[in-house]
Amino acid sequence: MAEPDTVRLRAPSERVSPKARLMWMCTDLLRCVPPMVLLVLATGPWHWFDLPTWSLVAIGVLFLAYGLLVPQWRYHVHRWEVTETAVYTQTGWWARERRIAPMSRVQTVDHREGAIARLFGLATVRVTTASSAGALTIEGLDQQRALAIVEELTRTADSVPGDAT
CATH class of the missing domain: 1.10.287 (Helix Hairpins)
Incomplete structure (x- = not known):
């Protein structure tokens, strides 16, 4: 178990x-x-x-x-989750992709608001890791929720030992 x-x-x-x-x-x-x-x-x-x-x-x-x-x-497919140990994402509309980034691998956390997203009060959180697959992206979050996630991820990733490589 x-x-x-x-x-x-x-x-x-x-x-x-x-x-x-x-x-x-x-x-x-x-x-x-x-x-x-x-x-x-x-x-x-x-x-x-x-x-x-x-x-x-x-x-x-x-x-x-x-x-x-x-x-x-x-909307039915796109999901995300942040835990104390990892960031999980699921994306795609034709081909689904599930990704996981352990907190020990998180290098940067970005908050983006494009012009159209701002009109709808939405933002994107992008988590860059030490992975050749690239960053994990969570699109379509409420602006305030996105800011809270960035703060939480930054705090959690900073407290995990390791150098994110």
Whole structure:
């Protein structure tokens, strides 16, 4: 039987903020606008190629479905957890990835707020470790919660012996 403080890969328990779904939806739909505009212009006034109207509608419906469904799916999958011994993350919407960073490996803890995230009151916490896989990222956290996590991680990582290498 494993000890209670043993670090092992497992599903994290915390969800990101529900507002992350709306932020992801807006950013995904905004990404779909330029290709749709180019398609409409290319088949309309510039006549680069001929596409039937129904195909433009079908492409638009696909973009809309992507923008509405993928954020829901991401919200269902994206999870995180911080314990005294490790940081756990689970990400992805198509391929899932679970990662763990023992506190003894934490090198830096960053707090980021992009322009769109700030509009929704959200932030990202990024935990850099001594790993070739790169940093662990927790997107879509409430700003105040993200700041509290950064403070907690900094304090906890500082109290763990070792040099994070």
